[in-house]
Amino acid sequence: MHELSIVEALIEQVGREVKRAGLAGKIHRVELSVGRFSGVNPGCLQFAFNLLTEKTPLEKTEIVIHEPKAVCRCQRCNARIEVDEFVAQCPECGSPEVILEGGRDLTLQSIDVEES
Numbered sequence: 001m002h003e004l005s006i007v008e009a010l011i012e013q014v015g016r017e018v019k020r021a022g023l024a025g026k027i028h029r030v031e032l033s034v035g036r037f038s039g040v041n042p043g044c045l046q047f048a049f050n051l052l053t054e055k056t057p058l059e060k061t062e063i064v065i066h067e068p069k070a071v072c073r074c075q076r077c078n079a080r081i082e083v084d085e086f087v088a089q090c091p092e093c094g095s096p097e098v099i100l101e102g103g104r105d106l107t108l109q110s111i112d113v114e115e116s
């Protein structure tokens with residue numbers, strides 16, 4: 001399950017961000033955005049997060065996972081269409097010259113810190 005290493009990196013990133021911002025409170029909530037084609041299963045991510053944060057300061061942190069739609073951009077007809085699934089052809093004109101945007105990234109969107 002590669003979600004474990006993703007979450008390890010994420011926890012590190014959260015720690016760094018919080019430190020850089022000079023925040024000291026409890027981390028209330030972490031919001032993530034996971035692309036639909038990133039190969040990451042949000043359920044596994046959640047599970048890995050709970051597992052890895054056990055008995056750490058992040059134990060009670062809520063993790064919110066967003067799954068934004070990917071956008072298919074057609075080189076031929078310039079259509080920009082939101083898609084749920086991987087497409088190899090433009091849904092408008094059927095051209096195979098399509099670029100999928102925003103489906104592969106995993107980004108840390110926000111960290112909510114409770115003021116202590």
Ligand SMILES: [Zn+2]
Pocket residue numbers: 074075076077078079090091092093094095
């Ligand atoms: Zn097209």
